[in-house]
Amino acid sequence: MRYLPPKGQPEEPLTDAQILTQSLAYDLQTNHTYLEQLLQGCSDAVMRKFKFGKDRDTDALLVYFDGLVSKTEAEASILYPLMLEMDQIEDAVETQAGNIYENTRDRLLAVTDLLECDTFEEVMQHIASGDGVLIIDGYNQGLVAGIRYWQGRPVESPDQEVIVKGPNEGFNETLRINTALLRRRLKTNCFKIESISIGRYTKTNTIICYIKGVADESLIQEVKNRLEKIDIDGVLDTNYLEELMEDHHYSVFPQAEHTERPDRVVAHLLEGRVALMVDGSPWAMVVPATLPQFWISPEDYYSRYVPASLIRLLRQLAFLITLLLPSLYVATITYHQEMIPTPLLLTIAASREGVPFPALVEALMMEITFEFLREAGIRMPRAIGPAISIVGALVIGDAAVSAGLVSTPMVVVVAFTGIASFIFPAYNAGMAIRIARFPMLILAGFLGYFGIMIGLIMLLVRLASMTSFGVPYLSPLAPTNQGDLSDTLVRRPWWAMRQRPQNISPDNRVRQE
Amino acid sequence: MLKKWTAILLAASLGLSAGCWDRQEVEESFVTIAAGVDTCPGNKLRFTEQIPLPPPEAKGKATRTEKTAPTGPSFVTISTVADTFTDGARKVHLNTPRGPLWQHAACYVFGENFSRQGFAGEIDWLQRNRQIRKIGYVFITRNATVSEVLKVPTEVERIPAVALVSMIKNQDTSLGIYTPIKLGDFLGQSITPGIEPTAPGVEIVEEGGKKRLRISGTAVFKQAKLVGWLNEKESRGYRWLRPTMIIGGTKVIKCPICDKPVLLDTLRSTSKIKAEIKDGEIIMHIKIREEGNFYEQKCRHQLVTPEMIPILNREAEQLIAEQVRAAVTRAQELDSDIFGFGQALHSAYPREWTRLEEHWEEVFPTVKIELDVQSEVRRSYLTTRTLEFRY
DSSP: OOOOSSSSSSTTOOHEEEEEEEOOSSHHHHHHHHHHHHTTOOEEEEEEEEEESSTEEEEEEEEETTTTHHHHHIIIIIHHHHHHGTSSSSTTHHHHOOOHHHHHIIOOOSSSSSEOOOOOHHHHHHHHHHEEEEEEEEEEEEEEEOBBOOOOOOOOOSSSSSOOSSOOOOOOOOOHHHHHHHHHHHSSTEEEEEEEEEEETTEEEEEEEEEEBBBOOOHHHHHHHHHHTTTOSSSSSHHHHHHHOSOOOOSSSSSSSEOOOOOHHHHHTTOOOEEEEEETTOOOOEEOGGOOOOOOHOGGTTHHHHHHHHHHHHHHHHHHHHHHHHHHHHHHHTTOOSOOHHHHHHHHHHHHHHOOOOOOHHHHHHHHHHHHHHHHHHHHHHGHHHHHHIIIIIIHHHHHHHHTTOHHHHHHHHHHHHHHHHHOOHHHHHHHHHHHHEEEEHHHHHHHHHHHHHHHHHHHHHHHHEEEEEEEETTTTTOOHHHTTTTTSSSGGGGOOOOOOOTOOOSSOOOOO | OOOHHHHHHHHHHHHHTOTTTTOOOGGEEEEOOEEEEETTTTTTEEEEEEEEEGGGGGGSSOOOOGOOOOSSOOOOEEEEEEHHHHHHHOOOOOSSSSSGGGGGGOEEEEHHHHHHOOOOOHHHHHHHHHTTTTTTTEEEESSSOOHHHHTTSSSSSSSSHHHHHHHHHHHHHHHHOSOOOBBBHHHHHHHTOOOOOOOEEEEEEETTTTTEEEEEEEEEEEEEEEEEOHHHHHHHHHTTOSSOOOOEEEEEEOOTTOOOOEEEEEEEEEEEEEEETTTTTEEEEEEEEEEEEEEEEEEEOOSSSSTTTHHHHHHHHHHHHHHHHHHHHHHHHHHHHTOOOHHHHHHHHHHHHHSSTTTTHHHHHHHHEOOOOEEEEOOTTTSOOOOOOOO
């Protein structure tokens, strides 16, 4: 007969996961033991045990994470009333004689946000969010006191989206401050901020903002559906959400607009879009996004419409230049020399004299060098910034020409393209175009204008077939909507902006009567 | 999955397998700025082309401090002897290391002797070559060979071919004697029945031991052969009948009071030729509507007045009519329908034209013209009165 372990082995300790599903026990000692097990290795967890009540005979436990709560408030509104003031109130005897849990909840805890919780999982979630949880001996419920307070950035002007004129507040990493920034601009109950928690470990608080009655109901529902399907361990920025929610996963073109300006978010909400924000990131994500949206800056709407329209046209030109200028140059000087005026051709020929590479290789080299410089400029410590500028300007520009590695016109073309690529208000769209110009360059180098045309047609077909949350990516250019078009290529004056864009908000379109 | 990627790879390599077919790097080419052919003893052709050299400061080595006037030759001229045009153009490779870029050819110069022998059958290549754009201007050398003309350096402009083109264009709008013609039009008019091409002549003049190029005369062609030249007056007359609008030019008339010269310029002028057959005679109704400005006078008379302007207008009309008549007379002498009278007849009387086309050569000299010229002086620039010196 083999030895079998005795059945019903006594008290095999519960695992963490098992504890989490359990409800709080009546016995404080059990609760304390379980909490200690759960918070083992969390050096920032604080478990403050104290006694209070009629004869100082009731045990209580306050749990929180140090650094996430305001200690002043914990002392003033939890510990102080319970430990000291309790005796001084008029009906102290009654209070202490009755249900001490209910009295504590209803009369003693002087905090504005007060919740109750039942399970260990809830306790963990609340203390991780920065609340303090008070557990009283003899009761299987915990009291959640909202005493969150932590160090964060103040509201600053946005670094990435710079404008000259207009509101200049930017989001920061604290979600509550961000919602306040939005709510201050939309003083209506129609402005909804729905909350959902995403991320198995990060439990990131994610909000869905929209204006009820303006945003399309089916759009809101679609956004919620897609959010609910997300199952991931953590979310640190809205880009996680974009990639998990977008219609076309293999496209380099962004299908959501990211912004750190509350005014821009509100402007989009007013057009019927839906904004998503996650706790811990100052970037809001706005869907649906269309390509023409990316050459629109919020400043367009804060300056007069004529200059704003001209600048918008300038950005569209920059869009084409970034995409096409290097390829046009390469195609022209290798295949279509008839397109260059004769004196310029002679000058280009002279400056290319002795350059050892074909124009295509030269262009690729310079474009990649430029990307190196740009990336280095972003990543390097600020103190050595000037060094990179000097190396970039002198070594790459001047010295490369003097050394005969590249020709002067190529430097001009690359520099001009580089400048044009910085014009986009939307950083992620600028990235997409920067990437798209490399295949264009290769096509131009192999097939000339014919190749550029093939590339453009392929790009256009692709863009025209894309959608963002059901909205055609090129709308209102294709499918064309004349009404919306006047606020796409140019900026429509405010007095003529009577309707919302049809592609985004088909139902409630009246902006001005 | 593998199949999909194989397909994508194959499709991509298809795009690249053409392998830069027409790639021609600019630094491995030279620009043919002017090309021409002339006769050569032994029933051969002498092909000549002019190649500009890049300006020295463009080479990127000279810095701003060492900037000096460009020294050394600014162009080279290469001549070859060959059987055909193409043969000649390719024989250039025997002494030139690079390949030609024909797209920038600004002018095509044909030798006088070559033109007299006739260019039919000799310049097929110009039509056929994909690289040749037919927007270069045509010139005929006068009293010189092509290789001589293309070797003459010009002073203001570094490249003589560019200078020639500028000269023919600028004289058209400022002076108004010769009519520029592009290769495409030249070839087109050569093969179209009822019209013959002309081309400006270019000759070499010597001034103080220095050779210069000068535009001189209009070469008249007939059946692709040079048959004669129009002088300055006849060239002006030919220009008035150009089918496109004329912009610019001068007219020198006589002061109605004292016979001293008065210069009027031309703002714009249009002409229309309409054919009519009347009593077996072919009459061309030529309508010219011209507008100009009063530009210069040598006498002190008050000419810009409501009374005098109509008189000036009549004078100008007479001058234009006279020039046109001279041109038509000369063309009829040479028996070359440079004005497109045949075409006018064709559009007005298509049926008669089919009959006349066969012996248009005999009919053309008998064509009569009827002129309807209207000229008008519009304004007189900054002053209406001339300065009244006491003399």
